[in-house]
Amino acid sequence: MEKYLAPTYIIDCDSDSIKVKARELIRERDKDTDRAIALFYFVRDNIAYNLYVPKHMPEHFKASSTLARGKGYCVQKAVLLVALARAAGIPARLCFAKIRNYLVPPKVLERLKSDIFPWHGYAELQLDGKWVKATPAFDIEMCREQRLVPVEFDGYSDAKFHPYNLDGKKHIEYLLDRGPFDDVPLDEIRKALIERNMLDPKQLDDDIMATEPKI
Numbered sequence: 001m002e003k004y005l006a007p008t009y010i011i012d013c014d015s016d017s018i019k020v021k022a023r024e025l026i027r028e029r030d031k032d033t034d035r036a037i038a039l040f041y042f043v044r045d046n047i048a049y050n051l052y053v054p055k056h057m058p059e060h061f062k063a064s065s066t067l068a069r070g071k072g073y074c075v076q077k078a079v080l081l082v083a084l085a086r087a088a089g090i091p092a093r094l095c096f097a098k099i100r101n102y103l104v105p106p107k108v109l110e111r112l113k114s115d116i117f118p119w120h121g122y123a124e125l126q127l128d129g130k131w132v133k134a135t136p137a138f139d140i141e142m143c144r145e146q147r148l149v150p151v152e153f154d155g156y157s158d159a160k161f162h163p164y165n166l167d168g169k170k171h172i173e174y175l176l177d178r179g180p181f182d183d184v185p186l187d188e189i190r191k192a193l194i195e196r197n198m199l200d201p202k203q204l205d206d207d208i209m210a211t212e213p214k215i
Contacts, residue, residue: 001091001126003182004086004091004092004126005089005091008183010058010184011063011083011183012062012063012064012083013083013086013087015063015064017068018063018064018067018083018087019087021042021067021084021087022039022085022087023088025038025039025084025088026038026088032088032128033127033128033155034155035090036085036088036153036155037153039084039088039090040081040134040153040159041153043084044077044136044139044150044151044153045140045141046139047071047072047077047080047136047139048071048072048139048141048142049072049073049074049137049139050072051073051108052198053069053071055073055075055076055189055193056186056189056190056193056199056203057208057211058186060076061076061186062079063080066079066080074117074120074122075094075121075184075189076121077136078122078123078135078136078137079121081123081125090125090126091125092125093124093131093180093181094122094123094180094181095123095124095133095177095178095180095181096120096179096181097122097174097175097176097178098119098120098174098175099117099120099161099172099175100115100117100175101115101116101117101171102115102170102171102172103146103169103170111197112197113196113197118188118192119188119192120137121184122134122136123135128156132155132158133158133159133160135161136153137151137161138151138161146165147165147166147167148165148171149162149165160174161174190204
């Protein structure tokens, strides 16, 4: 379990802001399950879901950056939950799945050209000796506005997207469980963004060049 408690560049659970927020959220909660529930609902509802935040450079995924930004998409919110859990002493890791979203808004679908999301990110927390899935992506306000069933988390059962919305329409279908990853699969995410017209290859090249050390 040691590596699931350790910091990385992206899962920066050792950063001051993450440690302070974790301490604040778990205060007066002794059980890991209760602590995990508090962390989950903070990330679900206090970090707004936003598909259009930058997500092609390592710094875009840092937990402390998402916390400061106050918004993010599924992978960024999962990273934040993993970092907060590790800061609270709960082993946690990133997981990914390929999903289909039958309720993608028409304007978004026109741009993406597909209702399949190949790299949906979520968290897994080690609680009471087992890994429990936690999907904090869609905040409660978004769910109310779009009539989605909110994902609830009790610390014991897997918290995954619901297959139907509040009107009984098909919503999320899980196509492939990619399992746990030690870090964000950035190359794969970049490839998917380019294919889905959400990232200009020239912008990616320019941003990578800008971060390379000058010789």
